[in-house]
Amino acid sequence: MAHKDTHTTASKLVIYPLLAIFVILAVLPFLYMISLSLQSDADMFSGRVIVIPEVLQFSNYVTIWEKAPFARFMLNSAIIAGTITVLHVLFDPLIGYVFAKMDFPGRRFMFVALLATLMIPFFIRLIPLYVMTAEMGLLNTYPGLILPFAMSAFGIFLMRQFILPIPDDLVAAARLDGAGEFRIFIDIILPQLKPAIATLALLTFVFQFNEFIWPLVVVSTEKMRPITTGLTLFNQEFFTQWNLTAVGGMLLFLPCFILFVAMQRYFVQSVMLSGMK
Amino acid sequence: MTYKTKRTLIAYAFLSPAIIYFIVYFFWPIAVEFWASFRDGQPLIGESTFIGFRNYARILSDQLAIKAIKATLIYAIGSVVFTLVIALGLSALLVGPVRAKNTIRAILFFPYIISFVISALMWRAILDPYTGLLNAALVSLGLPQQFWLVNPDTAIWTLVGVSVWKDIGYAVLIYIAAIQGIPAHLYEAARMDGARRHHLFRDITLPLLMPTTLFLAVVIMIGSLQEMALPYLLTQGGPANATRLYSLHVFETAFQGLDIGYASALSFAMFMLILFITWVQFKLLHRDIKHV
Numbered sequence: 099m100a101h102k103d104t105h106t107t108a109s110k111l112v113i114y115p116l117l118a119i120f121v122i123l124a125v126l127p128f129l130y131m132i133s134l135s136l137q138s139d140a141d142m143f144s145g146r147v148i149v150i151p152e153v154l155q156f157s158n159y160v161t162i163w164e165k166a167p168f169a170r171f172m173l174n175s176a177i178i179a180g181t182i183t184v185l186h187v188l189f190d191p192l193i194g195y196v197f198a199k200m201d202f203p204g205r206r207f208m209f210v211a212l213l214a215t216l217m218i219p220f221f222i223r224l225i226p227l228y229v230m231t232a233e234m235g236l237l238n239t240y241p242g243l244i245l246p247f248a249m250s251a252f253g254i255f256l257m258r259q260f261i262l263p264i265p266d267d268l269v270a271a272a273r274l275d276g277a278g279e280f281r282i283f284i285d286i287i288l289p290q291l292k293p294a295i296a297t298l299a300l301l302t303f304v305f306q307f308n309e310f311i312w313p314l315v316v317v318s319t320e321k322m323r324p325i326t327t328g329l330t331l332f333n334q335e336f337f338t339q340w341n342l343t344a345v346g347g348m349l350l351f352l353p354c355f356i357l358f359v360a361m362q363r364y365f366v367q368s369v370m371l372s373g374m375k
Numbered sequence: 376m377t378y379k380t381k382r383t384l385i386a387y388a389f390l391s392p393a394i395i396y397f398i399v400y401f402f403w404p405i406a407v408e409f410w411a412s413f414r415d416g417q418p419l420i421g422e423s424t425f426i427g428f429r430n431y432a433r434i435l436s437d438q439l440a441i442k443a444i445k446a447t448l449i450y451a452i453g454s455v456v457f458t459l460v461i462a463l464g465l466s467a468l469l470v471g472p473v474r475a476k477n478t479i480r481a482i483l484f485f486p487y488i489i490s491f492v493i494s495a496l497m498w499r500a501i502l503d504p505y506t507g508l509l510n511a512a513l514v515s516l517g518l519p520q521q522f523w524l525v526n527p528d529t530a531i532w533t534l535v536g537v538s539v540w541k542d543i544g545y546a547v548l549i550y551i552a553a554i555q556g557i558p559a560h561l562y563e564a565a566r567m568d569g570a571r572r573h574h575l576f577r578d579i580t581l582p583l584l585m586p587t588t589l590f591l592a593v594v595i596m597i598g599s600l601q602e603m604a605l606p607y608l609l610t611q612g613g614p615a616n617a618t619r620l621y622s623l624h625v626f627e628t629a630f631q632g633l634d635i636g637y638a639s640a641l642s643f644a645m646f647m648l649i650l651f652i653t654w655v656q657f658k659l660l661h662r663d664i665k666h667v
Contacts, residue, residue: 113468120465121482123540127497128489130508134500147511193393202386212393215401217653219601221622222642225411225629226404229419249396279385308490310604315630326492330608333496340500347493358488362481365488369545370552 131351134344135159142341155341162345170321171328172349178243178313178324179306185248186302191291193249194257195283199269215251220311228315238322243313247306253298260294261287297364304354325350405646411639418636430640440641442616443624446531450620451599453535454542455592461539462546462591463584467576469547470554480551484544495608498537499524524610527617534606534618538599546591553587554580586660593656597649621645 136154162168197209227246236242264287272282288295310326317323323331329346358365376384387394407419412430416423434440465483469476486494501508502523510520523533561579570578603622606612612619612627619627625645629638 113471113473117465117468117473117479120461120543121479124483124486124544126508127486127494127501130501131493131497142506145506147506147508149508189392192389196386196389200382200386200389202383205386208390208394211402212397215397217597217649218401218405219597219622219646219649221601221603221625222408222646223401223404224626225635225638225642226407226419227400228630229407230399230404246400248400249393251397254393279382279389304488308492310490310492310608326490329496330492340506343496344500347496350490351493354489358485366481366484366548370548 128351131344131347134340135348137341139339139341142339158341158345159348162342162349165342166328166332166346167320168325168328168346168349171323171325174322174328175307175324175326177240179303179309181240181244182247182306183299183303185244186250186253187295187299189249190253190298191257191261191288191295192283193254194259194261195287197254198258198261199264199266199287200279212251212254216255224311224315231316237316238318242316243322243324246312247309250302253302256298256301257291257294260291264290293364296361297367300357300361300364304357307354308350408639408643411636412643413640414636416636417633418639420635423636426636430637431644433637434641434644439616439619440621440624443619443621446616446618447600447621449531450535450538450602450618451596453532454538454599455595457535457539458542458546458595459588459591462543462550463588465543465547466550466554467580469551480544480547482544483547486541487544491604491608494537494541495605498540499609502533524618525614527615530610530614530617534609537609538602538605542595542598546595549587549591550584553584557583589656589659593652597652600645600649 130149133149133151135158136156137148137151137158138153138155141148141151141155197205197212223246231237231242231246234242236245268286269282272286277285307324308326309324310330313324313327314330317327320328325346329343329350332346333343411418411423413425413427414423415426415429469480473479500506502510504510504520504522504525507523509523514520521529524530557580561583562575565575565579601622602620603626606618606620606623607626610618612623621641622645625638625641628634628641632638
C-alpha cells in the first residue's frame with residue numbers, strides 16, 4: 099500500500115506540471131493578445147518585450163475605430179455569417195429529415211453523393227467558383243460572398259444524426275392520421291430539434307465569421323471586407339502596430355469566445371458526432 | 376397517382392433546393408476543373424485548346440511544384456505524427472484521476488475553434504525574431520534567439536508547431552471518447568492476470584485505439600494537405616518558398632499567374648490523392664471493424 103501511495107504522489111509531480119505546460123501553451127497566444135492590445139505605442143517601440151504593461155492603455159480600443167473602418171468590417175461579417183446561418187437553419191434540418199425519415203427511390207445514391215461533397219477540398223473548387231461568381235456579376239457583393247456557403251453536407255448530416263433517434267412510430271402514426279410531411283416536420287420533428295439547431299447555428303456562425311480565403315479572393319474594395327480580411331490587410335498596412343492589430347484581433351475573437359463559452363457542451367458534442375460517425 | 380409516387384415526389388420537392396445547390400456549387404465546379412485541366416490558354420475565361428495530359432506532366436518538371444510537394448509532405452506528416460503522439464499522451468493522462476480534467480480539455484480544445492487569422496497574427500507576434508515573446512524568453516534563459524519563420528530551415532517546422540498547437544485539442548477530444556468506450560471488463564480481466572498499469576495501456580488501450588488513430592491520422596493528413604490559410608497568413612509562402620505549401624502554389628498559379636489550365640491540373644492531382652487516401656481509410660477501417 100505504502101508503495102502505491104508514493105507511486106501516485108510521484109506521478110502527480112510529473113502529471114500536473116506536464117498538463118500545466120500544455121494548458122499554458124494553449125492559451126498563451128490569447129493572453130499575449132490581451133496584453134498587446136493594452137500596450138501603448140511607447141511600449142511597442144521600447145525594444146523590450148513587455149508581458150504585463152505598466153499602464154493599461156484602454157484607449158487603444160477607441161483609437162482602432164479611427165484607423166480603419168472596423169465598424170463596417172464587423173457589419174459585413176455579421177451580415178455574411180448571419181445570412182449563411184439563417185439559410186442553414188432553414189434548409190439543413192428539412193433535408194436532414196428527408197434523409198432520416200422518408201423512403202424514396204434514389205435515397206442511398208443521393209446520400210452518398212451528399213457525403214462525397216465533404217471530401218472535396220475548398221481550394222479545388224476555388225478557381226471555378228471564382229469564375230462562376232464573376233460571370234454572375236457577383237464579385238464584391240454580399241450574394242457572392244454568401245451563396246457558395248448556403249448549405250453544407252456537414253449541417254445536413256448533423257441534423258440527420260439528431261433526427262434518426264426520434265421514434266419512427268411517432269412519424270408513422272402522424273402519417274396515418276393524414277398529416278403531410280411538412281406538417282410532421284414542423285409539429286413533431288422541429289420542437290425536438292431545438293438544441294441541435296442551436297448547435298448548428300453556433301457552428302455555422304463561428305466558422306463563417308472566421309472564413310478568410312473566399313473573401314480574400316472575391317472582395318476587392320475596402321468597404322466590402324469582413325473583419326478577417328479587414329484585419330489582415332490592416333496588419334499589413336500598419337505592420338509595426340502590434341497593439342492595434344491585437345485590438346482588432348480581440349474584435350474578431352470576443353464574439354466567438356462568448357459563443358464558445360456559452361455553448362461549450364453542445365460544441366464538443368457536435369464535433370464528436372461528426373468525428374465518430 | 377399512387378401513394379408511393381406521391382411520397383417520392385414530395386421527397387424530391389423537399390430535396391430540390393439542395394440538389395440544385397450541390398450541383399451548382401460542388402459537382403459542376405469539379406467537372407469544369409477537370410475539363411480545364413486538359414487545356415492550355417485561358418480555359419474558363421477565354422480561348423483554350425486541348426493538350427491532353429501535358430498539364431499533368433508539367434507538374435513533374437515544375438521546380439516550384441516539387442518544392443511545394445516536399446514542403447507539404449513535411450508539413451502533413453509532421454503535423455500528423457506530433458499531434459497524435461502528444462494527444463495520445465495527454466488523453467492517457469486525462470482519463471486518469473486528474474483534477475479539473477473537463478476544464479483542461481476545454482482549454483486544450485480552444486485553439487481548434489479560433490480563427491486562423493487570430494492564431495496566425497498572434498503567433499507572428501510571439502515568433503518575431505526581435506520583438507517576440509518566445510525569443511525574449513529564450514534570451515532570458517541564456518539560450519540563443521531563433522529566426523523561427525525567417526530561417527528557411529526552421530520555418531516549415533515552426534508552421535508544423537502552430538498546426539499541432541491548433542489541432543491537439545480536437546485529437547484529445549476524440550481519443551478520450553474512444554478510450555472511455557473501451558469495455559471496463561477487458562481491463563479487469565487483465566488486472567486479475569496481474570498486469571501492471573503500463574501493460575494495460577500498451578496491450579489493451581493502444582491496440583483498441585487503432586481505428587481512432589487511423590481516423591485522426593487521415594483527417595489531419597487531409598486537412599494538412601490542403602492547408603492554405605496558415606502559410607498564407609504566417610509567411611506568405613516564404614522565406615525562399617520554404618513554406619509555400621501545395622494549395623498556396625495552386626492559389627498563386629491561378630490568381631497571380633493566371634495559368635488556369637495548369638492550376639486546374641495541379642488541384643485535380645491533389646483531389647485524386649485525397650480521394651485515394653479516403654478510399655484506403657475506408658478499406659482499413661472496414662477490416663478493423665470486422666475484426667473487433
